[in-house]
Amino acid sequence: MKKSTQKKRxxxxxxxxxxxxxxxxxxxxxxGSSAVAExxxxxxxxxxxxxxxxxxKTNQRTSILRYIDVSVQFLREAKIELKKVKWPTRxxxxxxxxxxxxxxxxxxxxxxxxxxxxxxxxxxxxG
Numbered sequence: 001m002k003k004s005t006q007k008k009r010x011x012x013x014x015x016x017x018x019x020x021x022x023x024x025x026x027x028x029x030x031x032g033s034s035a036v037a038e039x040x041x042x043x044x045x046x047x048x049x050x051x052x053x054x055x056x057k058t059n060q061r062t063s064i065l066r067y068i069d070v071s072v073q074f075l076r077e078a079k080i081e082l083k084k085v086k087w088p089t090r091x092x093x094x095x096x097x098x099x100x101x102x103x104x105x106x107x108x109x110x111x112x113x114x115x116x117x118x119x120x121x122x123x124x125x126x127g
Contacts, residue, residue, distance in 0.1 A: 088096070
């Protein structure tokens with residue numbers, strides 16, 4: 001027999017030995033107990049948990065003060081994050097801005113030529 005099948009069998013046998021409360025109840029039910037006894041045993045096994053009402057704080061701040069606190073905290077964190085940014089130098093900024101303007105003009109010219117050509121083609125087809 002292979003080792004892998006032996007391990008699988010061992011694992012399976014462990015699972016069979018551990019019985020859940022529901023399985024215990026089924027065994028009791030097979031012994032001839034009624035549905036009422038089944039409900040009672042399930043209540044004992046799975047006790048219901050009552051939900052507590054959330055406690056309200058007696059010295060609660062007003063909503064305006066909470067919003068101000070949250071805003072101040074946001075601004076502090078934003079300042080910290082902005083310190084981490086690598087800002088471009090003036091030379092890098094001018095070079096990238098020039099590239100963007102040049103590429104926008106090239107794409108606009110290309111799309112304008114295609115639009116002009118399609119308008120001429122449609123006028124020739126329609127008449």
